[in-house]
Amino acid sequence: MISFPCRQPSALWTASALAFLAVPAAATPRDEPSPSAEPQLEAQDVIVTAQRRPERIQNTPVAISAFDEQAIVQRKLNDVKDIVTYTPGFSGNSEDSYIDTLAIRGIVSNDYGIGGDPSIGIFKDGVYQGRTGSAVTSLFDIERAEALRGPQGFLFGRNAISGAINIVTNKPDTERVRGHVYLGYGEVDRVEAEAALNLPLSEHWALRVAGYHTASDGWVDNVFTPDRDDRLMGENRTAARASLLYTAGPLRVIAMGEYERRRLDGTPYRASNDDREVLDAIDDALGIDLVVGGGPRDVDTDLTDPRDDGEIYGGTLQADLDLDFATLSSITAYRRHRFFYSEDYDGTPLRIGNYSQRQRGTYASQEVRLVSPGTGRFTWSTGLSGYRETVRARFTEQADETAVCLAGYGYSSCEELTQDLYGTPYVAAPDGILVDVNEARTVNTGFSAYGDVNFRVLPKLNVGLGLRYTWDHKKFGLNILPSDTTLGNLWTFAYYTDGFVTDGRSWQGTTPRLYVRYEIQPRLNVYASVTRGYKSGGFGSFTVAAPGPIEEFGLVPDGTKPDAFAPETIWSEELGVKGDLLGGRLRFDLTGFLYNYRNLQSVYFDTETRTQRVLNVGRVQGYGAEFATTLRPSRFFDLTGTLTYTHTRKRGDRDCTLKDCGGLPNPTWASSGVGTFHYPLASGEAYLAGEWVYEGRGRESFDWRGITRRHGYTTVNLRLGYRSDAGWEAVAYVENLFDALYYHGAENGGDLTPATVWGVAQPRNVGVNLRWRFGD
Template sequence: MSRKNARSRTPSTQTFQQSSLAKAVSAAIITSMISLPAFATEQEEEEVEVIVITATKKNETLQEAPIAITALTGDFIQDVHLSNVKELVKFTPGATGNSADSFLDALSIRGIRTEDYGSGGDMSNGLFKNDLYEGRTGSAVSSMYDMDRAEIVRGPQAFLFGRNSIGGAISLHTKRAEIGSSEGHVNLDLGENNLIRVDGAINFDVSDNLAVRLAGLSHNEESYIDNLGPGGDLPDREITAFRLSTTYQPSDTLAIYTMVEYEERNQPGTGYRAVEEGEHWEMWDEIFGDQVNGGNGLKGGSADVDLDGGFYHKGYGTIDDAEALNIQIRVEKEFSFADLTVSAGYKDHDYFYAEDLDGGPLPIEDWKMDQSGDYTQLEARLNSNGDGKLGWYVGASYYEESLDVYVENSFNEDILCDYYYSSYYDLGTSGCDELFNDYYGYAGTYYEFSHYREDHALVESVIHDGQFDGWAVYANLDYQITETVNVEFGARHSSDSKEFSIDVPAPDSYLGAWWYYGFTTAEPIKDSKTWTDTAVKALVRWRPQDDMMFYASYTEGYKAGGFASFSLGTNALGEDVPWQTYDLTNESGYPLETFDPETIDSYEIGYKDSFFEGNTDIALTAFYYDYGGLQVNASEPNTGASIVKNVGSTEAYGLEGTITSSLGEYWKLYLGLSYLDTEVTDLHDVCLGPTGTGEPGSDHCEGRALYWAPEITGAAVLDGAYPLDSGAAITASLEVYWEDERGGGFEYLPETELEATYTAAVRLGYESASNWWVQAYVDNVTDEEGYDSAYNGVGVVPAVHWSVFKPRTMGVRMGMTWE
């Protein structure tokens, strides 16, 4: 079967008809992006299937499902080069935060994201594979190959998906082994930066009721980041992955599916570039002068990495390496009254990450994390299968997670002494020797007193141990009031328990606990806590015509509280740990610092319809949410240590919409746009003074927006296929993604504001009438330069931009299929 014809089996030849959204207008406020087809002929349009999704815990088409969802077919994921799960945000209006690393703290859906990058908290947007939770930073970002589809659900999903889905959920579905099929494919991608990417799969029968599918991926590519610092070229990307899937169907009413997946990923860590303006940089320039003033400016497409083999990183560079093993089994059994689904999964991972956080040429704030962990989940669900007016499903789930994390921060001691000696004491810049003699009044020199390291490094570290578990039970009722109106009500009760510890060894430096923590421990400081919640969902759906649907819903969301990963709480008198306190124990009176859960009340109305005999689909959604207890990551101004605070209420309004339309015989057009307006209150605990360098406690940030979430995001895809007399086709596509300005922190610092950006890609290909195809492409056609995110900086660390845009890249792809 040719690739073109295989594509026709997906909805609208890849057009995800979206769901849950609203009608309307021509304007097209649109957000949930679709995977568009290679627009086919009239005859092929008649054969197009509708995408069936499972995000609602039952099989529904996108046009039937009363939720805001984007569904992307496996063909679309392949056609537009979506290589890992985070890249799905490019085609999901209202979703942003595709930083080029394995961290999830920048991933945002409707403005909701994970602010805490430590291991004592949880994600805000859940990632799932074949309905099983994928985990956290370092384990959840897997490569996409041989995919069936991806479903991106916007809005709180505590009921449908459970924990860690207060903003939304991204659910991947890999292709299952298919009994009776000998289908297979292989694809090759050759491009700039010495890109060589090969992926493929083969499906075969072992017996009449057992099939096996093998899939694999190899991806090798040189770093595209221009490093202005002394660290040299950043590491290459090297990814190897394989997947073994089986399907066993001993009878018509029983099916057992298994999957074993392994991935090894080696790639550059995030590239940072200091902003050469603002008060932080002016301080740097005044103190260090020519050491930092290289005249490079904030050059787009560049980073400033000084990890050149000196300092603590020796031989590491800035890297993002992971190994993950994923094992799953799913049993589906049909009974006379209901269908039973039992799924279980186990995931084990090792993750190492290192980066130069300061984004400048000085050896300060080099950061690394070494993490290992495993995760086990079991879920059982019973769905009614009768034809009556009442439908229902009930379920229960349980999980356990074990996590061991080592985090290390490294600074050059002389630079720290110079910075604080000059900025706080106004005594000049003569390094640690001058500081200890002139200011502290020691008799000898600093070097005589210290355990001074050859590389002059102050290395501060912390060890985390986490043992987490939880369970949930849920139920949903669906009642058909009339032929056109039905109502649903669901509730999920969940319990999350965490045992956590922090161990801060004494640094090998006379400066002691100087910068990041300000204290050390003689033993792990431990605590445990349990959070419970009951979240409900209610909706009404009205179908006045076969192709038309209106719905209104109310949904509650919940995300458990957690433990701060880099600080301790106050004692019984409400006092913080005094700076440079050593050898704390569990009896010292300073417990682990905790933060409270997040909650959300979300209201949504939607409209979906089809026009022109099914050639145009429209989906519109309007929503409002009230978000309480937002867990915000901030920096302790005196030490720079990362702390997590719950701030007050966040209110948001938004509109999302999509239009997908056939333009004549050979073309299809998708347009999408989202609008988001947010306002946050009670920010004084995390907002610095008006200049951005003062103490927390300022009220000038009140009423400001979630700075990381652009007001407007959008996407457009124009896709076509012109048939030839031979049965082959010429294909072409244009893809554009854009987003509004954002950044600046809650303080709205101009130096960390990110301009509005867009990227575009073009592709031109040939698909044979038999089983092969070839395509030339140019990604980022206009060679836009920029960064995905920014950080205001604190103390010695300046403001930085980070996660460099990939420059214009050309290549050619080819592949073949067989059956």
């Protein structure tokens, strides 16, 4: 039995009092009557395709939220991670290209190397988007975004053990010329531009092209360089997409190509002056008085140009053939990416934690499936899919040699260290900086086979059963380069390899799903489901497994291989109710869940080997509830919002005694939503929209020291606009109205790295947007 606390934190009342707490599925179809027409109070049906066929979201026995094009544009959801903000059960949005902080119901994959896989699956038009460096792309010319909570391995396959995000782009059509142009300008010199054009070429051919660009300065000052205007957290993104449609009778073929160039600042960290354990040790060893300067929105970092740069190319060919009894589909895709990232994770003006990652990779996939029509008493689907992924990465750590010798190892000088360890004199490296480098490469291949059946047992009772089999193979190599300085390998690694050490392993898993859905009345459904999730094992990008003791600071012995970790699995149970009441004026979705994880893959800093290691945590249990609703009491007002409660706890492995060690990094309570007032005016309507996002305090890592925290926060945005029946729209906005100060994350620290916070939120900012749609 699942039980939920009945007491709500007082900090939540401000956010929750704004609403009857509501939904991310605020879909307003493109062909909805104009705002100035007669009142249309009944909510339009939201259609999703998460189960491979179009169906009403209220009839889908999955915890799912949907955002249509208008919701994405109005709320300024700029990239795929922004969907997290307005989806119940999701957390971990940040202003970078990493996805290792994205959590669903508390589950996150925090492995930033390339030997493992994400826990969240991100898909675009049915194609898996990959990992950090390639998965995060801009949202432009989007038809719909779907966010699914809980294990989705059966529906989506690879790496959807905690959930999935499915992006559906606008496709060409042969009906008429149509398109849009969006322009915007805001504080920190933010410039936005988006355009799309649909061109019917003939009865059978159509072309759609779309482009996107945004650029802005940052809002974080680095007090390390007081004479420079080096505001961090800036961005410059350019993306384009072209789609070509061919349709003739039962055949429909779409070829799509896209490209995105991302030039962002790497995430700046701020060390805590309260971490006296680490800072006092550094002060004593170096004879200094280290103080991190600036205020809570500033940083004091020696890395003056942190980077988060990427280039992503992609092509997809999808063919659908209507065979009457089913639709045969083939999806062929290829993606390629280059990625460079750098940050100063120690968050101090000392050079003791400068990290960079240079990565490139390819991803090719093929899927063939048969899906029966979505009507009738019996429906089914079956398919096969396969992939091949290659990734290469070079990781670099930099640290001041004097800090390493004195503070890291406790010697009085680097000369004393080298004489004691090696019996050799010390020769300072260029600029006095120790540089440690390791390289990793992987070739991943796999395939899966799946099928499901859905049967209407009684007029109001539906039962579904699905099963997917997945096989993955990884051939992984790790090369820890010998240091070219007299200090040797003693900082990031206490050993080195003679070229790449390699290993190859295979894993397999099955992910069944069983659900029962009962239609209490035509627009009120209750469902229950049991689902198994699976994610393959992998290899650590920073550790090795040796057949015997490793000579300290020396070459690893023969037979050394990369350090492997096991697959993780989950059983998840859901009970949900979805309904439309009051003639469609009230729509709601309530879900309760309980899950049990085995062998959760987790990263931690091994103080004995001084490296980041991936291991399998024994068991993790979570439960909670997610509520979403849309309320449209009158023509002049509508409200959407969410409320989430999540509790997670681990058992076994990595023992710790602090209270916060019991959880995973997710807020216990969270809420978000939008309330909008509409008023017909001239040939259109004026509107005022208020958005809120509340996140309670989140739990941290398993072995938390308790110095820095991600405190709860509430942000409010206001948008005042006018939408004309002629297709144009003007909007003025204020984001973070009350100038809330919060951070996207906090790090534990330890050894020579102080506890830090990172990703300070943008302060209050204002701007305007102009939009014009034509041809609709």
